[in-house]
Amino acid sequence: MRFPQLLPLASSGPGNGTTGFKTIQPGFKAILGDHPKLDLLIENTTYPFAHEAPVYMPETGDLFIVGNYQTPTGGQPIQISRIIPQKNGSYVREVINPDIPMANGAINYKGGVLFCAQGTTERPSSLIWMNATAPYKTKVLLDNFLGRHFSSLNDPEVHSDGSIWFTDPTYGYDQGFGAKPDLPTQVYRFDPQTGDVRAMADRLGQPNGIAFSPDESIVYVTDTDAQRGTGDKNPTRPATIYAYDIKYYSGAPFLVNRRVFAYADNGIPDGVKTDTEGNVYSGCGDGIHVWSPAGVLLGKILLPDVSANLAFARPGEMFALNEYRLWKVTLSSEVRGTILDHLEGYH
Template sequence: MASKFAAASLLLALVTSTYGNSTFITYQPAFKDIIGPSPKLELLLQNGSYPFAHEAPVYYQTKEDVFMVGNYQTKNGGQPIQISKMRAKNGVYVREEIFPDIPMANGAVNYKDGVLFAAQGTFDRPSALIYMDPEPPYATEVMLDSFNGRRFNSLNDVVIHSDGSIWFTDPTYGYDQGFTPKPDLPHQVYRFDPGTGSVRAVADGLGQPNGLAFSPDESILYVTDTDSHRGNGDNNPERAATIYAYDVKTYSNAPFLVNRRVFAYTDNGIPDGVKVDTNGNVYSGCGDGVHVWSPGGDLLGKIKLPSVSANFCFAEAGVMYILNEYKVWKATLSPDTHGALLGL
């Protein structure tokens, strides 16, 4: 007689669907509503020489461009992180390397009419929030480069609240990988108000705070903690590979993060970049592709890739661009699936 555990494994196998060369793994029926009846993955770009597609995918709707950031390479003394722009020309996707003045870029987000980057910095340049014009010559402006005079560690990701404030994470990956000074601050999440210049620490106690995203109504902030992988070979499965949820509450006319709780723990790799759709489902780039959870924290399914997908972005309805280190994929999902960040 088969055990109940064998039956559970069989059930998972039965709901693993392959469309062409694309695998979409369904854990809960609601995932079918997200991917639609005929989801597909298309390989748009690949480059075997270095990992050009790691972080900061930003869809610039006006030109239908996608900006992205490469991964730092520690071999042979290190290689600076490269920023690229992807665009479709006559049905073929091409990538152009661009060279804005952004030292060791990492996360990014749509901001006003351009792109706001979290720059990790170097020994000579402080970590900073830097705004970039999306058109050549890609002029930049430093918006914030210290916590009231104290140098940030290595800013990682950034998101914008509807009140105009900028929220960002500050782990120590730059120091761990050997290109920024010894940390001068705890590993924290911050809120910056460009209107007043106020910058506040809003969350601490995290191993390596990484990606962050608001729920559609902005009542919850999701923060990924990728402490189990520190970027220098120091990997430990006993450390966090976790998405935490915080309630956003107002006290004395100011927002605070309260009621921290585990939202999800990933079963493969670490939850790096995180996004939310307009129905409140939560997506994160993990060790084997993009994982999707319900607002209640149930794993709904996976968009399975051959290897790590640190980040991705929603574009037009039902379209997602997924970074896969040496490759970029386009996922076509249900046309009813919309990213909450742009609402397209």
């Protein structure tokens, strides 16, 4: 087995590790292309600004990202940043302050950004839509399940039928800023047109990332129970991506045939995305892992320390979040993200 040469470490901020591309199966070559590259765009050594919710806006080239909640020093509110491309090829980070309590995952939605707000002890966890331009007006779309508060909404996904699917672990409560859970840890589906809210999947320790296959016949859910928000780590708990088939009965979707799609060999699989060929990408303990549609680990995009999430951009381009660093990844020009490919269906 031949591995491509690893690129040298690109910066000396927090975290240890190597940057580069590690081929595990030959199929990774088609994803990398002939000239894969990692470019460090922005680094902040004092605060993990690049943690979650990377949303690429194809109309402007802007990227919205969310920082990480810091403990045990008393914590600090989570920041939302707008990363703005400049004519000279550089990027500028602008910290914005929309009315979104403890934001986490997000996705493109109706020309703006749909956030999972984890909530606080005073404000419920909710789905909140934000305008993508200043003054960043917001609108709460959903803040309860039939009268009971969600625990700590984590990551959303949008189906072509207009429904919003999202995960609900307990990280907000575990980290001390959210209310005590009132529901099990579950995956939900919300239909904004009818107001219908349904629990779709349970028996998950900490449901986290969520993504559809290109044809929307499968939904992938990451379970990050191996690392709980209290700091409790246990390698015997799931660090697993589960796959479910989506079937329809009387016109309504149900999830069947739950199975293990993949288990992360380093850290936990946090945010998850798919490309238009059905490959599955997830941020893990040493960077971004890439699996084939059959669950075969093809290779890794190695980063110094944890990557919680990623966002596809223009064909052959990806943004990788690395806590204290934001990277731009150049892959084969044939690689395209499913979310952007489906964007017309979101409007």
